[in-house]
Amino acid sequence: MDLFRKGVAPIMRRRATSGFSLIEILTVVAIASVLAAIAVPLTLNALKSVRLTAAVSSATGAIQSTRYAAIMHGYPYQLTFTPSTNSYQAASQIPPATSFSNVGTPVPISRPGDATLSRSVTFQFSANGTVTETSNDMTFSITNAVGGSNTITVSTVGNVSVTSP
Numbered sequence: 001m002d003l004f005r006k007g008v009a010p011i012m013r014r015r016a017t018s019g020f021s022l023i024e025i026l027t028v029v030a031i032a033s034v035l036a037a038i039a040v041p042l043t044l045n046a047l048k049s050v051r052l053t054a055a056v057s058s059a060t061g062a063i064q065s066t067r068y069a070a071i072m073h074g075y076p077y078q079l080t081f082t083p084s085t086n087s088y089q090a091a092s093q094i095p096p097a098t099s100f101s102n103v104g105t106p107v108p109i110s111r112p113g114d115a116t117l118s119r120s121v122t123f124q125f126s127a128n129g130t131v132t133e134t135s136n137d138m139t140f141s142i143t144n145a146v147g148g149s150n151t152i153t154v155s156t157v158g159n160v161s162v163t164s165p
Helices: 022-073
Strands: 077-082 087-092 101-108 121-125 131-133 139-143 149-154 160-163
Touching: 022 077, 022 087, 022 121, 022 139, 022 149, 022 160
Parallel strands: none
Antiparallel strands: 077 087, 077 121, 087 101, 121 131, 139 149, 149 160
16 A cells, blocks of 8 residues: 555645735735825816816807807807806897897806806807807806816807817
């Protein structure tokens, strides 16, 4: 029986250990904490930048859509941006009316605190596609808490451009 095992060292079985040592766990926790301390502020700033871009996109989309509605329906429309509510409201002047009536409810351009409008602005769109502004200043800005700012400019023929400083 032992003839087959000659020269072979007996196999020693080691006791299996389970789990991690306290030093290993503390090392992993320290590395994770450092990575989180770096990643969280970067992620928050990136989210604020994305929310500013979304607010600008919402505003420019509303301007273009309202202009197209005026052309399509053949009567004047108006779009008012209000900083106190951080929203815009579309209105139409269906003939033979002599004043504008709201279309729907005010639409927020962002969640509170994500972006703010620089001033109150009202654009009027005629059926031929031209645009006027009540104070003749065709620009306004949207900013956020990180310091990002975009200026929206609307031409008299409805072209919308966005610039960042």
